[in-house]
Amino acid sequence: MATPLTLKELSKKEVLLTSGHRMCSGCGAPIIVKMVLLASEYPIVAANATGCLEVSTCISDYTAWKIPWIHNAFENAAATLSGVETMYRSLKKQGKIDKDIKFIAFGGDGGTYDIGFQSLSGAMERGHDMLYICYDNGAYMNTGIQRSSATPYGADTTTCPAGSVIQGKPQPRKNLTKIMAAHDIPYVAQASPSNWSDLVKKVKKALEIKGPKFMNILSPCNRGWRSRTDDAIMLSRLGVETCYWPLYEIENGVTKVTFKPKEKKPLVDFLKPQGRFKHLFAPENENMLKNFQEMVDKEWGSLLKASGTE
Amino acid sequence: MAKVVAVTGNEAVAYALKQVNPDVSAAYPITPATDIMQRFTSYVSNGQVKTEMVLAESEHSAMSGCIGASAAGGRVMTATSSQGMALMWEELFIASGSRLPIVMALVNRALSAPLNIHGDHSDGMGARDCGWIQLWSENAQEAYDNTIQAFRIAEHMDIRLPAMVCLDGFIISHSIERMEYIDDDAVKNFVGEFKALNPLLDIEHPVSYGPLILTDYYMEYRKAHAEVMSKVSKVVLDAAKEFEKISGRKYGLFETYRLDDAEIGLVILNSAAGTSKDVIDSFREKGIKAGLLKPRLFRPFPYEEIGNALKNLKAVCVLDRADAFGGSYGPLFIDIAASLYPHKNGPVLMNKIYGLGGRDYLPGHAELVLNELVDIAKTGKVKMIKEYIGVRE
Numbered sequence: 130m131a132t133p134l135t136l137k138e139l140s141k142k143e144v145l146l147t148s149g150h151r152m153c154s155g156c157g158a159p160i161i162v163k164m165v166l167l168a169s170e171y172p173i174v175a176a177n178a179t180g181c182l183e184v185s186t187c188i189s190d191y192t193a194w195k196i197p198w199i200h201n202a203f204e205n206a207a208a209t210l211s212g213v214e215t216m217y218r219s220l221k222k223q224g225k226i227d228k229d230i231k232f233i234a235f236g237g238d239g240g241t242y243d244i245g246f247q248s249l250s251g252a253m254e255r256g257h258d259m260l261y262i263c264y265d266n267g268a269y270m271n272t273g274i275q276r277s278s279a280t281p282y283g284a285d286t287t288t289c290p291a292g293s294v295i296q297g298k299p300q301p302r303k304n305l306t307k308i309m310a311a312h313d314i315p316y317v318a319q320a321s322p323s324n325w326s327d328l329v330k331k332v333k334k335a336l337e338i339k340g341p342k343f344m345n346i347l348s349p350c351n352r353g354w355r356s357r358t359d360d361a362i363m364l365s366r367l368g369v370e371t372c373y374w375p376l377y378e379i380e381n382g383v384t385k386v387t388f389k390p391k392e393k394k395p396l397v398d399f400l401k402p403q404g405r406f407k408h409l410f411a412p413e414n415e416n417m418l419k420n421f422q423e424m425v426d427k428e429w430g431s432l433l434k435a436s437g438t439e
Numbered sequence: 440m441a442k443v444v445a446v447t448g449n450e451a452v453a454y455a456l457k458q459v460n461p462d463v464s465a466a467y468p469i470t471p472a473t474d475i476m477q478r479f480t481s482y483v484s485n486g487q488v489k490t491e492m493v494l495a496e497s498e499h500s501a502m503s504g505c506i507g508a509s510a511a512g513g514r515v516m517t518a519t520s521s522q523g524m525a526l527m528w529e530e531l532f533i534a535s536g537s538r539l540p541i542v543m544a545l546v547n548r549a550l551s552a553p554l555n556i557h558g559d560h561s562d563g564m565g566a567r568d569c570g571w572i573q574l575w576s577e578n579a580q581e582a583y584d585n586t587i588q589a590f591r592i593a594e595h596m597d598i599r600l601p602a603m604v605c606l607d608g609f610i611i612s613h614s615i616e617r618m619e620y621i622d623d624d625a626v627k628n629f630v631g632e633f634k635a636l637n638p639l640l641d642i643e644h645p646v647s648y649g650p651l652i653l654t655d656y657y658m659e660y661r662k663a664h665a666e667v668m669s670k671v672s673k674v675v676l677d678a679a680k681e682f683e684k685i686s687g688r689k690y691g692l693f694e695t696y697r698l699d700d701a702e703i704g705l706v707i708l709n710s711a712a713g714t715s716k717d718v719i720d721s722f723r724e725k726g727i728k729a730g731l732l733k734p735r736l737f738r739p740f741p742y743e744e745i746g747n748a749l750k751n752l753k754a755v756c757v758l759d760r761a762d763a764f765g766g767s768y769g770p771l772f773i774d775i776a777a778s779l780y781p782h783k784n785g786p787v788l789m790n791k792i793y794g795l796g797g798r799d800y801l802p803g804h805a806e807l808v809l810n811e812l813v814d815i816a817k818t819g820k821v822k823m824i825k826e827y828i829g830v831r832e
């Protein structure tokens with residue numbers, strides 16, 4: 130029997146990432162992992178790219194993972210899980226395994242958008258039966274908040290610091306979700322921990338689909354975002370309500386916006402509580418705020434168009 | 440019944456892999472190793488093996504896939520050369536540090552730049568300290584035999600380490616030789632059923648692979664690795680003994696050729712040993728006591744055994760098909776010198792660098808070196824300890 134999608138029922142399930150791990154308090158990543166694992170009705174084998182989640186959840190001789198888990202390196206969670214999943218197929222075909230097992234890779238934005246992009250693209254093209262989840266906190270947090278190609282426009286990081294000449298990251302983010310959709314894989318989605326039931330539904334759906342799946346999940350990081358430790362859910366909600374982080378899915382090429390805010394909030398509502406955007410509020414950077422809002426509007430507009438919900 | 444065949448080195452390795460019939464292989468093409476995986480995937484396409492392939496988008500991902508597949512709990516192999524191995528380098532340490540018994544054929548090739556596709560040992564030597572077992576092979580027969588034995592050694596419960604089988608690019612990989620194939624059943628029994636150790640796919644007993652280990656325990660892990668390495672020689676010898684029963688061919692940690700009473704000797708790896716043996720025969724005919732030592736198990740290096748085998752010679756030349764830039768001497772020389780360090784009255788040593796980027800190693804080269812050794816044995820004096828041979832001035 131599948132678990133009904135109520136908090137009451139989900140809360141009865143075993144949490145498969147235990148407490149006691151060493152991620153910062155208020156970090157979005159373990160919240161996301163817990164939700165993803167709660168969503169599954171199947172046993173999961175997970176792969177994890179090097180990054181905050183990985184270094185903080187399995188420090189020998191302790192592990193927070195109650196499921197089989199493998200960390201190989203930074204750029205190859207997808208390739209590593211390709212190997213695991215292929216061995217599963219081989220042994221299953223030989224009759225040496227009979228269980229239905231699902232495979233999930235977790236990678237940060239650096240390990241997914243940047244250094245691990247080739248490995249991810251390859252695994253998706255080969256069609257492995259796996260779900261790749263990017264927890265996107267918008268920078269290389271583990272090594273001290275360096276810029277990645279997921280870092281938002283204008284954000285201050287330790288390698289694109291806001292200075293007197295350069296005002297944070299000059300480039301907009303790479304739209305990885307769209308790029309993954311261009312792989313023509315059966316399922317691609319964006320989710321946020323603020324909208325837990327949307328997130329859980331998407332994971333459940335993804336796990337029922339055979340083949341390669343990709344989900345990009347907004348993952349607040351109070352260290353890198355320069356925000357309060359109890360703001361993770363509030364910020365991810367603002368990300369969704371400002372349409373900075375639209376919730377949508379692309380199933381077999383069909384785009385569907387899964388959450389449309391009743392009233393689209395101005396982007397500054399999302400930016401304001403975050404210290405990484407502080408400099409954008411200086412009068413001389415007004416133009417940057419305008420640019421940023423336009424980028425968000427443009428993507429939201431094209432998403433609505435694609436999903437026919439304009 | 441053994442079958443006599445005329446095949447290339449790559450063909451022989453591919454056939455050994457077919458007979459071993461691994462569960463998964465993840466691979467990526469690169470000359471001169473490509474041919475192994477082309478042949479192997481045709482076995483896959485024709486249902487002659489049960490192997491599931493991961494046709495990766497790079498060697499880094501190929502080795503990453505091998506690591507995932509091996510940790511999942513099954514038999515895994517791959518093949519590469521040169522730049523491919525260089526791209527895998529990060530993963531080689533992860534495979535060995537995670538104690539995963541992956542077998543890889545390394546068809547030795549020079550490293551860029553300049554780009555060169557031909558045989559030398561720069562790739563294998565670059566990976567010598569990455570915690571893998573290395574077996575080196577003179578010819579197609581040895582490459583075939585070593586491939587089969589590599590699975591048994593790597594997967595041995597006392598070892599569980601990855602192993603690479605080295606053979607010379609083109610010189611062996613693409614030349615046809617007469618050799619013998621062992622029966623399928625004999626190979627199957629020799630390698631045995633794969634025994635999984637802490638497999639990821641055992642859902643009832645979840646394990647975590649690849650933890651973070653800080654200053655408190657990292658060093659203990661490294662020491663444990665070093666200790667396992669010290670057990671490899673015995674397992675290699677045991678496997679060789681069993682292998683002799685199915686093949687009639689004898690293997691050791693290294694091969695000696697007319698070395699017992701030799702006064703001068705060559706130490707040389709892989710295909711060039713064959714050429715050298717012929718020249719040694721002609722020196723013996725002239726009454727000169729020349730011999731040869733060809734390492735087989737290069738990692739872990741059998742220092743004690745090799746030191747004992749060479750200690751009574753008067754003069755020895757170590758021939759390296761790779762240079763260790765800035766290390767003064769070639770990589771093989773450094774290990775041979777180290778193995779003779781405990782022997783105060785050991786032979787005078789010299790080092791020749793030969794055959795880089797597939798440059799031919801000819802009988803004339805061996806003659807030149809042996810003549811020089813004759814002089815050194817008489818005078819005890821070396822003109823130049825290290826020298827490139829067969830090269831334009």
Ligand SMILES: Cc1ncc(C[n+]2csc(CCOP(=O)(O)OP(=O)(O)O)c2C)c(N)n1
Nearest residue numbers: 179180181203237238239240268269270271
């Ligand atoms: C090949 C390689 N290059 C660089 C590093 C250093 N490194 C480790 S984690 C990391 C950043 C991880 O960023 P991300 O993937 O976004 O995950 P996060 O830490 O933000 O959760 C970097 C640069 C590495 N481990 N391996």
Ligand code: SF4
Nearest residue numbers: 153156181350351352
């Ligand atoms: S630095 Fe950020 S991503 Fe990393 S553990 Fe802390 S809050 Fe989480």
Ligand SMILES: [Mg+2]
Nearest residue numbers: 237238268270
């Ligand atoms: Mg990140």
